[in-house]
Amino acid sequence: MTSLNLLERLDQGPVICAEGYLFEIERRGYLQAGAFVPEVVLDHPHVVTELHREFMHAGSDVIEAFTYYANRDKLRIMGREDDLEQMNRTALTLAKEVAREGDALFAGNICNTNVFLPDDADSKKVARAMFEEQVGWAMDAGVDFIIAETISFYEEALLALEVIRDSGAISVVTLAVHREGLRDDYTVPEACKRLKDAGADVVGMNCIRGPNTMLTVMEEISKEVEGPLAALPVPYRTTEKEVNFQALTDSGCDCIPDRPFPTALEPLTCNRYEIAEFAKKALALGVQYQGVCCGAGPHHIRAMAEALGKNPPASRYSPDMSKHYALGNDARLVKENIEFAEKM
Numbered sequence: 627m628t629s630l631n632l633l634e635r636l637d638q639g640p641v642i643c644a645e646g647y648l649f650e651i652e653r654r655g656y657l658q659a660g661a662f663v664p665e666v667v668l669d670h671p672h673v674v675t676e677l678h679r680e681f682m683h684a685g686s687d688v689i690e691a692f693t694y695y696a697n698r699d700k701l702r703i704m705g706r707e708d709d710l711e712q713m714n715r716t717a718l719t720l721a722k723e724v725a726r727e728g729d730a731l732f733a734g735n736i737c738n739t740n741v742f743l744p745d746d747a748d749s750k751k752v753a754r755a756m757f758e759e760q761v762g763w764a765m766d767a768g769v770d771f772i773i774a775e776t777i778s779f780y781e782e783a784l785l786a787l788e789v790i791r792d793s794g795a796i797s798v799v800t801l802a803v804h805r806e807g808l809r810d811d812y813t814v815p816e817a818c819k820r821l822k823d824a825g826a827d828v829v830g831m832n833c834i835r836g837p838n839t840m841l842t843v844m845e846e847i848s849k850e851v852e853g854p855l856a857a858l859p860v861p862y863r864t865t866e867k868e869v870n871f872q873a874l875t876d877s878g879c880d881c882i883p884d885r886p887f888p889t890a891l892e893p894l895t896c897n898r899y900e901i902a903e904f905a906k907k908a909l910a911l912g913v914q915y916q917g918v919c920c921g922a923g924p925h926h927i928r929a930m931a932e933a934l935g936k937n938p939p940a941s942r943y944s945p946d947m948s949k950h951y952a953l954g955n956d957a958r959l960v961k962e963n964i965e966f967a968e969k970m
């Protein structure tokens with residue numbers, strides 16, 4: 627076990643959790659967009675280990691087991707249901723190993739089931755069973771806490787929370803807020819408040835919205851809900867008109883098959899400075915648990931960490947343009963090159 631648990635760490639200051647493993651590993655060519663199932667955990671485990679290490683090096687205080695969508699329904703659709711338990715147990719082992727290399731917390735993960743329907747009692751039973759088996763494997767692995775994420779029904783989030791709570795684990799519950807809010811008739815602040823009252827340790831939002839359109843909702847949440855709060859946006863430039871990354875359009879390109887989501891979002895990506903801005907603004911709202919979701923790269927995590935006053939190992943290589951051959955100002959640079967900078 628690490629020295630302090632999640633809640634003790636949050637008492638001391640912000641905690642960062644890198645997410646977005648699906649998108650990053652898809653980009654690297656080890657995971658298929660569409661179904662987005664983390665088969666890589668069994669097929670190429672070293673890729674998962676490496677990304678865990680990169681995120682920890684960049685400042686993630688949490689190593690989240692890559693069990694997103696490693697649930698029974700998804701694996702059944704992929705014809706890999708027999709691999710379900712091994713995929714979960716392996717993902718948990720990979721995350722734990724990296725977390726223990728440093729001083730990171732080791733988190734289990736459950737997510738939107740895509741079978742839950744508010745008016746269908748049978749669907750709730752199926753969703754509960756999916757949560758229970760994944761939470762059981764996480765507890766066997768000795769997780770420090772469990773994240774329930776990217777859930778867009780309040781009632782499904784509550785179900786996930788109940789399963790985590792019954793296991794005795796510390797819980798982080800983050801909601802996925804689409805264009806028209808949650809998929810059942812709760813406002814986001816109301817849902818967060820209810821989850822908190824039901825025993826969630828940390829509540830908030832993750833995925834779907836970029837920094838700007840997540841902050842507006844977090845501001846409402848912060849007025850009604852006691853912290854600690856969580857916010858983990860996608861690093862894309864969502865706007866008042868296009869509030870979520872599924873809705874984003876790209877006027878600079880007409881060769882995309884459908885829409886930029888999910889495989890052509892690169893030109894709409896936030897730079898590291900925008901993520902740093904988000905981190906500071908979110909902290910000012912009292913958001914102590916921060917991260918970046920789908921689309922996150924280690925440079926985003928490092929920028930967030932530095933904006934929150936941390937000094938991760940990767941900061942050893944943070945930009946220093948003073949030594950750039952033409953744009954720098956170091957006395958040892960060749961002056962002709964510095965003059966040439968005006969023509970660059």
Ligand SMILES: [Zn+2]
Pocket residue numbers: 645646776832833834860919920
């Ligand atoms: Zn995401």
